[in-house]
Amino acid sequence: MTATVLDGKKLAAQLRSQLAEQVAAWSSQHRVVPTLAAVLVGEDPASRVYVGKKQRACRKAGLESRLVELPQHTPQERLLEVIAELNADRAVHGILVQLPLPEHIDTQVVLRHVDPQKDVDGFHPENVGLLVQGTPRFVPCTPAGILRLLHHYKIPTAGRHVVVLGRSQIVGKPLANLLLQRGAGGDATVTVCHSRTPDLARFTRQAEILVAAVGRPGMVGAEMLRPGVVVVDVGINRTEQGLVGDVDFASVKQVASYLTPVPGGVGPLTVAMLLWNTFQAAQLQVEGKITAGPLPGEDAPCPENADSPWAS
Ligand code: GUN
Numbered sequence: 001m002t003a004t005v006l007d008g009k010k011l012a013a014q015l016r017s018q019l020a021e022q023v024a025a026w027s028s029q030h031r032v033v034p035t036l037a038a039v040l041v042g043e044d045p046a047s048r049v050y051v052g053k054k055q056r057a058c059r060k061a062g063l064e065s066r067l068v069e070l071p072q073h074t075p076q077e078r079l080l081e082v083i084a085e086l087n088a089d090r091a092v093h094g095i096l097v098q099l100p101l102p103e104h105i106d107t108q109v110v111l112r113h114v115d116p117q118k119d120v121d122g123f124h125p126e127n128v129g130l131l132v133q134g135t136p137r138f139v140p141c142t143p144a145g146i147l148r149l150l151h152h153y154k155i156p157t158a159g160r161h162v163v164v165l166g167r168s169q170i171v172g173k174p175l176a177n178l179l180l181q182r183g184a185g186g187d188a189t190v191t192v193c194h195s196r197t198p199d200l201a202r203f204t205r206q207a208e209i210l211v212a213a214v215g216r217p218g219m220v221g222a223e224m225l226r227p228g229v230v231v232v233d234v235g236i237n238r239t240e241q242g243l244v245g246d247v248d249f250a251s252v253k254q255v256a257s258y259l260t261p262v263p264g265g266v267g268p269l270t271v272a273m274l275l276w277n278t279f280q281a282a283q284l285q286v287e288g289k290i291t292a293g294p295l296p297g298e299d300a301p302c303p304e305n306a307d308s309p310w311a312s
Pocket of ligand 1: 096097098099100121141142170
């Protein structure tokens with residue numbers, strides 16, 4: 001078997017151009033340009049690249065984007081002040097604090113200080129709680145992108161065994177929760193494996209869908225998989241050979257039915273979902289509600305989505 005390669009780059013471009021049309025119509029109606037503020041602390045080169053991509057994508061889709069750059073040794077209190085200013089700024093609709101933060105800063109404290117209605121990453125405890133309860137307000141961008149990609153290629157999750165490698169706040173935990181929800185994009189049986197899971201292959205061989213989000217180059221090989229598995233590679237590892245995923249692409253391509261490439265798989269969708277969340281945040285702040293749209297999570301009854309047929 002040779003896997004079909006899931007083209008995240010192409011799908012993301014389609015979604016961004018659809019979004020650009022919606023944003024243009026909404027902006028001219030409300031005379032407001034949805035605005036994202038990205039906060040970048042320190043000099044991490046990869047973070048700088050990601051934030052640059054997010055900003056360019058915003059502008060191309062007709063959203064405004066601001067960058068707040070702070071030096072590596074910024075005290076936590078100063079970062080919290082910056083976030084408070086952005087929370088209070090009515091021209092800013094979405095706030096993204098790029099992770100990881102420098103070690104002297106307590107990430108959880110910082111994430112708790114972002115106004116939950118501007119939390120386009122979906123990392124604030126209120127938004128995590130809403131997602132776990134099945135009523136997400138903002139779906140974290142990478143899990144949303146993965147579900148959107150599966151949906152686009154008509155790969156069902158219902159009743160299937162999905163094995164998620166990695167338990168991060170950014171990918172593993174929210175994705176596992178979304179896959180467990182009732183309804184579209186969910187209804188899966190989910191196993192989450194992590195660095196303390198012994199005999200990983202015992203679990204990965206059971207996967208009908210495998211999501212690798214661990215940050216270890218090429219760690220998933222064909223011998224760990226059953227034929228016909230769908231493989232989603234979330235890893236972005238910088239090696240001497242260039243950017244590589246967590247999956248050994250060449251060998252896995254021979255056993256999987258579908259496989260995402262790195263680059264050009266999940267990454268571009270993560271950015272598209274961030275734009276979507278920023279548009280949702282602008283709607284929420286200007287109109288007091290989020291209009292249901294074409295992306296996963298939108299059908300769920302978030303508290304402000306009063307027009308949703310699911311709202312009680
Ligand atoms: N670092 C890696 N992925 C992400 C993400 O989705 N959001 C933020 N804020 N930081 C990240």
